[in-house]
Amino acid sequence: MDLLKCCVLHALTLQLLVGLLARCQTSVTPEGEDELLGETSIPTAPPQLDLLECPSECSCAADGSVDCAGVDLTEFPPELSDRTRRLSLQNNKIQKVTVEHVSHLHQLETLNLQNNWLTTDGLEDEGFEMLEQLAYLYLANNKLTSAPKVLPPSLVSADFAANQLTKIYPYTFGHKPSLRSVYLHNNKLTDAGLPYDMFNASDKLEVLTMSSNFLHVVPTNLPSSLHRLHLKNNKLEKIPPGVFDNMPHLRELYLQNNLLSNEGMDNETFSRLGSLECLDLSNNNLTVVPKGLPRNLVLLHLDKNSIHSIPGDALASVRNLEYLLLHHNKLRSRSIHPAAFQGLKKLHTLHMYNNLLERIPRGLPRRAKTLMLLHNSISEIGRNDLALLFTLTELNLSYNKLTTPKIHREAFRKLRILETLDLSGNRLHTVPLGLPRSLRVLKIKNNELSSIPHGAMAGMEKLQKLILSENQLKLNSVYQGAWMELSALTTLDLSDNQLTHIPADLPESLEYLYLQKNRISSIPASAFEGTPNIRGIFLRFNRLSAASFDEASFAHLTQLQVLDVGQGNPDLFSQRKETEGGALTQEEEEEEEN
Numbered sequence: 001m002d003l004l005k006c007c008v009l010h011a012l013t014l015q016l017l018v019g020l021l022a023r024c025q026t027s028v029t030p031e032g033e034d035e036l037l038g039e040t041s042i043p044t045a046p047p048q049l050d051l052l053e054c055p056s057e058c059s060c061a062a063d064g065s066v067d068c069a070g071v072d073l074t075e076f077p078p079e080l081s082d083r084t085r086r087l088s089l090q091n092n093k094i095q096k097v098t099v100e101h102v103s104h105l106h107q108l109e110t111l112n113l114q115n116n117w118l119t120t121d122g123l124e125d126e127g128f129e130m131l132e133q134l135a136y137l138y139l140a141n142n143k144l145t146s147a148p149k150v151l152p153p154s155l156v157s158a159d160f161a162a163n164q165l166t167k168i169y170p171y172t173f174g175h176k177p178s179l180r181s182v183y184l185h186n187n188k189l190t191d192a193g194l195p196y197d198m199f200n201a202s203d204k205l206e207v208l209t210m211s212s213n214f215l216h217v218v219p220t221n222l223p224s225s226l227h228r229l230h231l232k233n234n235k236l237e238k239i240p241p242g243v244f245d246n247m248p249h250l251r252e253l254y255l256q257n258n259l260l261s262n263e264g265m266d267n268e269t270f271s272r273l274g275s276l277e278c279l280d281l282s283n284n285n286l287t288v289v290p291k292g293l294p295r296n297l298v299l300l301h302l303d304k305n306s307i308h309s310i311p312g313d314a315l316a317s318v319r320n321l322e323y324l325l326l327h328h329n330k331l332r333s334r335s336i337h338p339a340a341f342q343g344l345k346k347l348h349t350l351h352m353y354n355n356l357l358e359r360i361p362r363g364l365p366r367r368a369k370t371l372m373l374l375h376n377s378i379s380e381i382g383r384n385d386l387a388l389l390f391t392l393t394e395l396n397l398s399y400n401k402l403t404t405p406k407i408h409r410e411a412f413r414k415l416r417i418l419e420t421l422d423l424s425g426n427r428l429h430t431v432p433l434g435l436p437r438s439l440r441v442l443k444i445k446n447n448e449l450s451s452i453p454h455g456a457m458a459g460m461e462k463l464q465k466l467i468l469s470e471n472q473l474k475l476n477s478v479y480q481g482a483w484m485e486l487s488a489l490t491t492l493d494l495s496d497n498q499l500t501h502i503p504a505d506l507p508e509s510l511e512y513l514y515l516q517k518n519r520i521s522s523i524p525a526s527a528f529e530g531t532p533n534i535r536g537i538f539l540r541f542n543r544l545s546a547a548s549f550d551e552a553s554f555a556h557l558t559q560l561q562v563l564d565v566g567q568g569n570p571d572l573f574s575q576r577k578e579t580e581g582g583a584l585t586q587e588e589e590e591e592e593e594n
Helices: 002-027 033-037 125-129 570-581 586-593
Strands: 065-067 086-088 110-112 136-138 157-159 181-183 207-209 228-230 252-254 278-280 299-301 323-325 349-351 370-372 394-396 420-422 441-443 465-467 491-493 512-514 536-538 562-564
Touching: none
Parallel strands: 065 086, 086 110, 110 136, 136 157, 157 181, 181 207, 207 228, 228 252, 252 278, 278 299, 299 323, 323 349, 349 370, 370 394, 394 420, 420 441, 441 465, 465 491, 491 512, 512 536, 536 562
Antiparallel strands: none
16 A cells, blocks of 8 residues: 555656646747647757758858858858858859859848959859849959849849949849849949949939949939939049939939039039038039039038139029038139128038139138138238138138238237137248137248247137247247246147257146257256146257256156157267166166167
């Protein structure tokens, strides 16, 4: 009887253990799977890519990813699992892809074959056509001379950049309802190699890149869905009438580095691009600013052309323009209509450097913040030339022909928030009076400065950086107390002048002092008493010697990081080593002697 009870108890215990085990296994089953399998079913592991089907040179993951990138393959890997979804074969030496290689890859979504040795003859069109799920195809950096005749309708993005393509077929990119982006830059495409119906029934294409080819005419019949079109670095001479008329979504159009002239387009060429925000026409053959520019344009590149005039109505329509780049043209002040910038209330950046301007143009945009007029022939600044530029924060007038007498003392009176002013590379003999007190950066290097007149620095309590290098300044050129007025100054560059001593009364705020290429012959102990925050002192190419150097000159400078005496002061260089590290060792002395 006891034996029977024992057997029954053992059987119940075993049944309980089996039940508990089943519950534990069921708890790790993916959500909802127990309902599909039933309460008594034993759960199975999720399907994984069979490791036996993974090529030895590759790595395979359970999500269907196969990575064979950069493993020096010369052939397409055989026996890939038919569950492969993403196949990475870039950076190899594969020369051929056949139907046999891919016919079983019905789940393949991404195929990356860029940077291989593929040729047109090595690609069988039928192979790609069988890939019914293929969305992303990367074939850049190969040796293809023509694109595949047929690609699957499932395609979302195709990259054929950096090949030798000369021909595209109607069904290469046509009839692809999901196609979003096509990259064809850096090929050898000509107008004759593009079919008229190249993108028929591909009505969702947003990005098309055809830069760096041999196109002479902007392609017609492009999809109306385009958001971004790249056609730079071609040989474009003409934009056919109406080619952009049906592109209501185009936001960016890049046409730089071509051969476009005003005769190669009409006044309506861009007028219907209602969404266009960025237009780049730089480095072409334009002689005047094109008319009929789209109203929502924000950034307009017209630099590196041969533009010699701006009519009064040329920019009238671009009320939202913020950046206008007109540098490297042939503009003269008198060829810019006084009303050319009228109404551009959002324009804050105007580049007109490297032109032929002989004076500051009239009618500049009143809300400009950045005005670049460097490398022109401007010889004077009248009292009212800048009077309406109340919002200007950066003004660059460097490398013109300005002289001190030709800058009116009140020329800058209205520039009350100007922060950066560059007058370098002119013919100034003295620092101009009446400079804005709001300045934080002032550059007047490479002039003929021989004096800083009394009051020139008065009120510049915000100035942080002052560049006066490459001039003819001497110690007596600067009025007494000039530097002390600059209470926020952190950088002072007086290099390449005619100073014989360290300037006195330097501001306490100073951190970097550049004095190289002067005639300084001594450094007294009191030279840097008033500059406890200095971090860098640069004294190369002076007339210093160990005898003219006081050891106490730098002893109190606890923030000093760089003391550069380098070339031109060999004796002082040896003395600096003693100051920083104690007496030189014999080995160091030998190195100095050598």
